[in-house]
Amino acid sequence: MKQDLLLFGALIVIVAMIFLLVPKPIVFSTTVSYLIIGLILLALIFIFIRTINGHFVGRRIVFLFVGIAVVLPFFMKIHQPIRVSPEVQTVYDSTAQLKPGSKVLVSFDYDPASAPELQPMAESYFRLCLEHDLKIIIMGLWPQGPQQAELALQIALADSSIVKKKLERGIDYVDLGFQTGNEFVIQRMGTDFRTMFPRDTRGIPYDSIPLLRDVRNFSNIDYSFNLSAGYPGTVEWIQVAVDRYGLKLGAGNTGVQATGMYPYLRAGQLKGLLGGLSGAAEFERATGKEGTATFYMLPQSFSHVIVIAFILIGNAAFFLGEKNKARKEQK
Amino acid sequence: MDTFGIWVAAFLTLGIISFLYRDNPWYKVCESIFVGISAGYWFVTLFYDNILGLFWRGVTSPDPHYMLLVGAVLGFMMLLRLVPPIGWISRWPLAFVVGATAGLYIINYFSSNVMLQVQSTLAPLFSTKFGQPIFEASLYDTIGNLVIAGGTFTGLVYFFFSKEHKGVFGGAARIGIWTIMITFGASFGYTVMSRMSLLIGRMEFIFGDWLRLIR
Structure with a gap:
């Protein structure tokens, strides 16, 4: 308990010092950035050699390295090329090729815990829809989904190219x-949207919303985009809305789920997929507007290198341990 | 108010991250706040959306939906589990839920996850579609088709336990397990990316929104 309080106090002092002494914002020059990368690599080589010599690293050192790998790239100025994969391009094309006035259903099936991965997708997707004059119908199968939608919508609506359009809630977009x-x-919803959503989030009856006047069920939706972090999510949308009612569906998924979606993509049940943060960054690239996901890609790449390095170090430690055990048994 | 919210969020974020050092009272406080708020949030949301929004408004509207009363009665019967002498009544609505869900799942999974997936696996090896000229597919597609055909076949061989995994059969099973391992590896890679993304999001909040060190 005493030690915990001491650490808590130390943290408060560090935070106070950052607020008072450190100049803001911090930006590393390219030379400093490469110097830091070099130092991290040297540290990893040092740990690797120590491990081979039988001095194993503690888990807190691994956490520290991951923390460093995630935080330091925020201050670096290194350009990272991003290539748009076919599945991401399909989402872009399916949406951008819709005629102005087409109706797009966007389902938010995630909560703030998955926001770092899915929120950039939502922002880019809304921006794309509004730029192409598509009508957006928002809904959620997760309680906090529509709130995430509102956050993304506000960012998209604040974009200079969209502000000019003077879009109105209920006419250009609606949150059910x-x-x-x-x-x-x-x-x-396959038979009647109204039975599940008698009112929108402002309490306005379904029939009084101009955008929904001609929307009865999925047959009145031109394209649908699902942002999913688990159950219920993309799998359920495919099983019911796509395979039973013929809805055209694209999806943005967390990385954990993404691999499970590729069979649906190949079978044509999904029309495009954004997988995890890299999918979000690729989509930003496709839309031509770099945002949060692109900014996150450098820390992402750094952290991956650290994880790979520690997997190698861990394996070296394991095989070394096995070898030592065999030697001892021989003696 | 925004600043206060950011400070509270930073306090809670650091509290949860402090578990990486070791279990401590700060972490416990943050964890309890999270559990309590989640439960409260769910209760309020479900009350306003379901009981008030769907059921009450549905029954009391000018065009009442009396079918909703059936659901309400079943829901009430579920609560009788809290009264031990008549707790057995809760099995009836439970049976209804299990039956309806099982029925829906059987249809959904058989159609989407069995039939359509089998159909998409039955692809020509060197063409884009059945009926198209042979070797019309690009090298990329051809390799993809070969990997899927080989991976599916050998993966199934690995799970065939009625014959000893020896000789050619054993070799196919070995390729099958390698295919499965590569799939797990891809899944693990995506999972690492996913978890790192969450950490990146939180770190950006700490160093950007809170400490204002990021441009």
Whole structure:
């Protein structure tokens, strides 16, 4: 307990010093950035040699390195090339090729915990839709999904090219909010949206919303985009809305889920996929407007290098341990 | 108010991250706040969206939906589990839920995850589609088709336990397990990316929104 309090006090002192003494913002020059990368690599080589010599690293050292790898790139100025993959391009093309006035259903099936991966996708996607004069219908199968949608929508609406259009809620976009019931909600929407969403988030009845006047079920939706972090999510949308009602669906998924979505992509059940943060960065690249995801890619790459390095070090330690054990047994 | 919110969020974020050092009272406080707020949030959301929004407004509207009463009765019966002498009544709505969910799942999974996936696996090796000229597909597609055909076949061989994994059969099973391992590896890679993304998001909040060190 005493040690905990001491550490807590030390943290407060560090934070106070940062607020008072450190100039803001910090930006490393390219030379300093490469120097830091060199020092990290040297430290990793040092750890590797120590491990081979039988001095294993503690887990807190690994955490420290991951922390450094994630934080320092925020201050670096290094350009990282991003290539748009076909599945990301498909989402872009499917949306950009829609005629102005087409209706796009965007389902927010995630909560703030997955926001770092999915929020950049949502912002870029809304921006793309609004730039192409598409009508957006927002909903969520997760309680906090529509709130995330509102955050993304505000950012997209604040874009200079979109502010000029003077878009109106209820005419150009509508937020139907959250509805509980998982895939049963999708099932009911297949026959009538109104039964699941009698009002929008402002309490306006479904029939009084101009945008929804001609929207009865999925047959009135031109394209749908699902942002998913688990259950209910993309799998349920595919199983019910796509395979039963013929909805055209693209998806943005967390990295954890992404590999599971590729079979659906290959089978044509999904029309495009953004997988994790890299998918979000690729989509930003496709839309031509770099945003949060692109900014996050450098820390992402650094952290991957650190993880790979520690996997190699861990394996070296393991095989070395096995070798030492065999030697001792021989003696 | 925004500044206060950012400071509270920073306090909670650091509290949760402090678990990396070791379990401590700060972490416990943050964890308890998270659990409590989540439970409260869910309760309020479900009350306003379901009980008030769907059920109450549905039943009391000028065009009432009396079918909703059936759901309400089943929901009430579920709560009777809290009364031990008549707790057995809660099994009926549970049976309804299990039956309906199982029925829906069987159809959904069989159609989307079995039939359509089998269909997409049955692709020609050297063409883009059945009926198209042979060797019309690009090298990229051809290699992809070969990997899928070989991977699926050998993966299935690995799970065939009625014959000893020896000789050619054993070799195919070995390729199968390698295919499965590569799949797990890809999944693990994506998972690492996902978890790192969350950490990056939080670090950007700490060093950007809170400490204002990032441009």
